[in-house]
Amino acid sequence: MSYDDVEIEDMEWNEELQAFTYPCPCGDLFQITKEDLRIGEEIARCPSCSLYITVIYNMEDFQDTSNRKTEPAKPQPVAVA
Amino acid sequence: METAMERTQQALQEDDEEQQEIWSWGAGTDGQLATGRLQDEHSPQLLCSLSALGPINFLSCGGAHVIALSPGGRVLTWGRGTSGQLGHGEMVNSLQPKAVKALESFTITHVSAGWNHSGFVSGSGAIYTCGDGSFGQLGHGEFKSLCSPVEVSFFSSKHVEQVACGMRHSLVLLRGNKDNQVYGFGFGKRGQLGISTEKVKSTSLPQITMGLTNVRIVNISANGDHSAALSADGSLYTWGRGFGCASDACIPHHVDVALSLKEVALGWNHALLLTSEGEVFMLGGHRHGALSGPQKTSLTADASGKLKEGIVRISADHSETKVVQIAAGAEHSALVTDNGSSSVMTWGWGEHGQLGLGDTNDQAIPQVVSLAHISAEKHPISRVYCGSGFSFVLRTYDSDSQMREGT
Ligand SMILES: [Zn+2]
Numbered sequence: 498m499s500y501d502d503v504e505i506e507d508m509e510w511n512e513e514l515q516a517f518t519y520p521c522p523c524g525d526l527f528q529i530t531k532e533d534l535r536i537g538e539e540i541a542r543c544p545s546c547s548l549y550i551t552v553i554y555n556m557e558d559f560q561d562t563s564n565r566k567t568e569p570a571k572p573q574p575v576a577v578a
Numbered sequence: 579m580e581t582a583m584e585r586t587q588q589a590l591q592e593d594d595e596e597q598q599e600i601w602s603w604g605a606g607t608d609g610q611l612a613t614g615r616l617q618d619e620h621s622p623q624l625l626c627s628l629s630a631l632g633p634i635n636f637l638s639c640g641g642a643h644v645i646a647l648s649p650g651g652r653v654l655t656w657g658r659g660t661s662g663q664l665g666h667g668e669m670v671n672s673l674q675p676k677a678v679k680a681l682e683s684f685t686i687t688h689v690s691a692g693w694n695h696s697g698f699v700s701g702s703g704a705i706y707t708c709g710d711g712s713f714g715q716l717g718h719g720e721f722k723s724l725c726s727p728v729e730v731s732f733f734s735s736k737h738v739e740q741v742a743c744g745m746r747h748s749l750v751l752l753r754g755n756k757d758n759q760v761y762g763f764g765f766g767k768r769g770q771l772g773i774s775t776e777k778v779k780s781t782s783l784p785q786i787t788m789g790l791t792n793v794r795i796v797n798i799s800a801n802g803d804h805s806a807a808l809s810a811d812g813s814l815y816t817w818g819r820g821f822g823c824a825s826d827a828c829i830p831h832h833v834d835v836a837l838s839l840k841e842v843a844l845g846w847n848h849a850l851l852l853t854s855e856g857e858v859f860m861l862g863g864h865r866h867g868a869l870s871g872p873q874k875t876s877l878t879a880d881a882s883g884k885l886k887e888g889i890v891r892i893s894a895d896h897s898e899t900k901v902v903q904i905a906a907g908a909e910h911s912a913l914v915t916d917n918g919s920s921s922v923m924t925w926g927w928g929e930h931g932q933l934g935l936g937d938t939n940d941q942a943i944p945q946v947v948s949l950a951h952i953s954a955e956k957h958p959i960s961r962v963y964c965g966s967g968f969s970f971v972l973r974t975y976d977s978d979s980q981m982r983e984g985t
Contacts (some may be wrong), residue, residue, distance in 0.1 A: 522908030523967040524605045524642040
C-alpha cells in the first residue's frame with residue numbers, strides 16, 4: 498500500500514540524485530526521475546526501505562524531454578559532498 | 579516558573595556521583611546513532627564514547643540527526659549534516675558527537691531537531707536556527723540554508739522559551755504571554771503554521787498562530803506536517819495535517835479527549851497523548867504497527883478499546899503500570915513505565931530496527947526493549963527519544979535509590 502500521496506510541486510529537485518525527492522519516514526528520501534515521470538510512472542521509491550509514495554502530477558508536463566525547465570519553484574541547495 | 583528541565587539540570591549538577599548510560603538503535607546510515615558506524619542497529623547499542631563527553635539531560639532527534647543538551651547548556655550534534663543542520667559550519671555528516679562552537683558563548687536551554695533543520699533557545703530568550711531553509715523554516719526572511727546557527731532577529735526583542743521543528747516548518751513559544759505566544763514559519767500547505775484561515779504555502783518570517791488566545795500554552799510540538807500545543811490545564815490543541823481520515827486544520831483546534839494531558843508526542847501520521855494519570859492514548863495511526871505488511875493485524879484490533887473516533891487507548895502491559903514518558907518517531911512509538919526498572923517499550927514500524935527488539939518486525943502493541951542493567955542495586959530512570967527511524971535512551975542511575983527502596 499502506498500505510504501502517502503504527494504503532489505509533484507511538494508517534491509524537491511535534487512541535483513545530486515537527479516531526481517525529485519520527498520522525505521521518507523525511515524530518514525532517507527523517496528525518489529523519482531524525470532524519465533520515470535515522462536513514461537507515466539507514479540510511484541516514487543525509497544532506496545533504503547520497502548515504502549513508496551504515489552506522485553500526483555500531470556504527465557503532459559513531462560512529455561517534452563528537451564531542456565525545458567520542469568523543476569519545482571524552490572531550488573534545492575546543493576549539498577557539499 | 580521552574581521547568582522540568584531546570585529541575586533536572588539542578589539535580590544533575592548537585593550529584594556528581596550519578597552514572598549515565600546512553601543507548602541508541604534503528605536507522606543509522608547517516609551516523610545518527612553515534613556508534614561511529616554507518617549501519618542500522620536492531621538492538622540497543624551502549625554508547626560509551628558519548629557518555630564520556632559528560633552528562634546529557636535532553637536529546638532531540640530529527641530526520642537523521644541528533645541534538646544533545648548538557649546540564650550546563652552546552653550543545654552537541656551528530657548524524658546527517660548535508661543541509662547544515664548540525665551547525666558545525668559545514669554541510670557534512672558527523673559520525674561522532676561534536677560541540678556546536680557557534681553556540682559556546684550561550685547557555686542553551688531548549689533544542690529541537692526537525693527533518694533537516696535545527697532550533698536552539700538560549701536562557702536569555704534568543705532563538706538560533708540552522709540547516710535546511712528551502713521552505714523558510716529557519717525564520718530569517720529568506721529561503722537559504724545555513725550551516726551555522728544564526729539568531730532569528732524577529733524574536734530579538736521577545737523572550738523565546740521553546741522551539742519545535744517539524745519536517746519543513748517551525749513553531750516558537752514565547753514566555754509569559756497569554757496572547758500571541760505561539761508563532762509559526764516555514765512550509766504551511768497543510769495548515770501546520772496556523773497563521774491564517776486560508777492555506778498558506780510558506781512564510782520565511784514568523785507569524786502569529788491564531789486561535790490560541792486566552793489559553794496559557796506550556797508546550798509546543800511539531801513533526802511531519804503536524805503541530806500541537808498543550809495548555810497549562812492539560813488541554814490539547816492540534817493543527818496542520820489531519821490524523822487518520824480527519825481533514826487538515828488551518829488553525830489550532832481543541833481536541834476534546836475529556837482527560838488532562840501531561841505530554842504529547844507527534845509522529846508523521848499519529849500523535850501519542852500521555853494523561854496525568856499515566857495512561858497513553860493514540861490519535862490517528864490506523865496503520866501504526868502494520869506499515870511493512872498489509873496482512874498484519876492493525877492496532878485497532880489489539881487495542882483494548884476505542885474512546886472517541888480515531889483515539890485508542892494503549893496498554894503498557896496487562897497490569898496497571900503507569901506510563902511516565904512518551905516519544906514518537908515518524909512511524910514508531912516509545913514509552914517509559916514507572917515500574918522499578920523504568921522499562922522502555924516500543925511499537926509501530928520496525929523495518930530499520932527502530933523498535934530495538936532485535937529484529938525488523940512491526941509491532942501493534944508495546945513491547946519491552948531489553949536494556950542491560952549496570953547495577954542491580956541502583957534505581958534507573960529512563961528517558962526515551964525518537965527520530966524519524968531511530969531511537970535513543972538516556973538512563974540515569976539515582977545514587978539515593980537504596981535509601982528510597984528501604985522506605
Ligand atoms: Zn525509506
